[in-house]
Amino acid sequence: REKTRLRNINVADELITALNDKRIRIAYQPIVDAKTGETAIYECLVRMVQPDGNILAAGHFVPGAGKLG
Numbered sequence: 001r002e003k004t005r006l007r008n009i010n011v012a013d014e015l016i017t018a019l020n021d022k023r024i025r026i027a028y029q030p031i032v033d034a035k036t037g038e039t040a041i042y043e044c045l046v047r048m049v050q051p052d053g054n055i056l057a058a059g060h061f062v063p064g065a066g067k068l069g
Contacts, residue, residue, distance in 0.1 A: 015048070015065050023049040 018024055025047045030039040048056040 011061050011063075012065065015061050018048045018050075021051075023051075025049060025055075 027045045027047055028042040029045055031041045031043055032038065033040040046058045046062070048061050050056060
């Protein structure tokens, strides 16, 4: 439990810093209609760019972000 709590605090701190540093990005992924081959809609995906340039998918930081309220 304590380990999970500390990880959530760390993720929350990283997210706040990333927001302040404007390192949160939105990526638009096309969803293609299999019958027509045309783009039907776009899915919006959130990404966090780490200071070293690595990109984290939402699954790495959204669960901890939920603890922020």
